Amino acid sequence: MRMPGYRKLDFLMSMTISQTTVKQILTRCTGYLTEVSSHSLQPYRGCSYGNALCGVGCYVQHNPFVTKGREWGSFLEVRTNAAEVYLQTAPREKKWAREKLGAFSIFCSSSTDPFVPQEKKSGITKSLLEAMLEFPPDRLILQTHSAGVLDVLNQLQLLNDQTELRVHVSIESDCERLPELPPPAATVSKRLEVCGILKNAGVRVVVTVAPLLPIKNPVTFFEAIKQCADGVVIDHFIGGDGSKNGIRTRKTELYQAMWEVDPKSVTIEYREQIILLARQIMPSCVGVGQSGFAGHLE
C-alpha cells in the first residue's frame, strides 16, 4: 500500500548540458565533510544521475546554491577549465591546508559524480587527475556510482604512487531496484566488479553503503564486498542527510520505497543491526558515517 502524497517520478526528464568556466575549483570543506578532507572538488555542477536511483534521495537536491531553483537531474554544467584552475590554485590551498589541518586532502565529489556519462566525451575528471599527477594532493578520495572510473585506471595507478588514494564506490543495497523508482547508475553486480578490478590493480577501495537502503541478504552482500574491497562505510539517512531525524529524506519517494521493502529500514536501529553484522563479516574494516568517510574503520 502506498503512503498518501506519493508522486511518480518523471523518468524521462530532459537534461540541459552546458559548458562553463570557474574561478575556483577547490572548496575549503565545511559541514559534514570537515572531518573528511580539507577540500572538496566538483568537476561538474549538477549530476546526470539525478534521475537514477541515487538521485531520488540525493542530498544535493536540497542545496539551492547548486540547483539555483532547477530540478535535480535536469542540468549538468561542465567545468571546462577545471584542471587549469586546479594547477593555478592548488599550491596556495595546499599551503593553507597543511598549516591549518596538517594535510591537503581532496574529496571528489560531494555534489556530483566525477564519472557521469558525459565524462567520456569531456574528460574533465581525467584532466584533473592528470593535473594532480603534476601537483599531487596529500590524499585523494574519489567517490562514484559509476563504472566510468575504470576509464582512468592508468591515472589512478600512477597517482597511487604519489598520494594516499582511495576510491569510494557507492553500493547502497543488494537490491537492483526499489519499487517504482528508477534503476541505479550501474547495477550492483557491475559496481562490485568495478571494485574488484580496482583492488586487483592495487587501488584502495572502500564501498560506501550510504545511504543504507534495505538489504535482502546482508550476509551474502557483505561477503561479496569483503572479496572485492578494503573496507565499507555505512551511513543512514537519519543522521546522514543533513536534516533533523532525516526529515529531508522522509519527504522523498525514497522513504516510501524503503518502507515498502522493509519498514525497519527507515529506522536508525536498522543501521545498528547492519553495522553489527558487517563487523562480524569484515572485522576492523567497517566505518560509520562521517568518521567512516574520513577513513576510520573498526
Ligand code: SF4
Ligand atoms: S551520483 Fe551522487 S551526486 Fe549524483 S545524483 Fe547520485 S548521489 Fe547525487
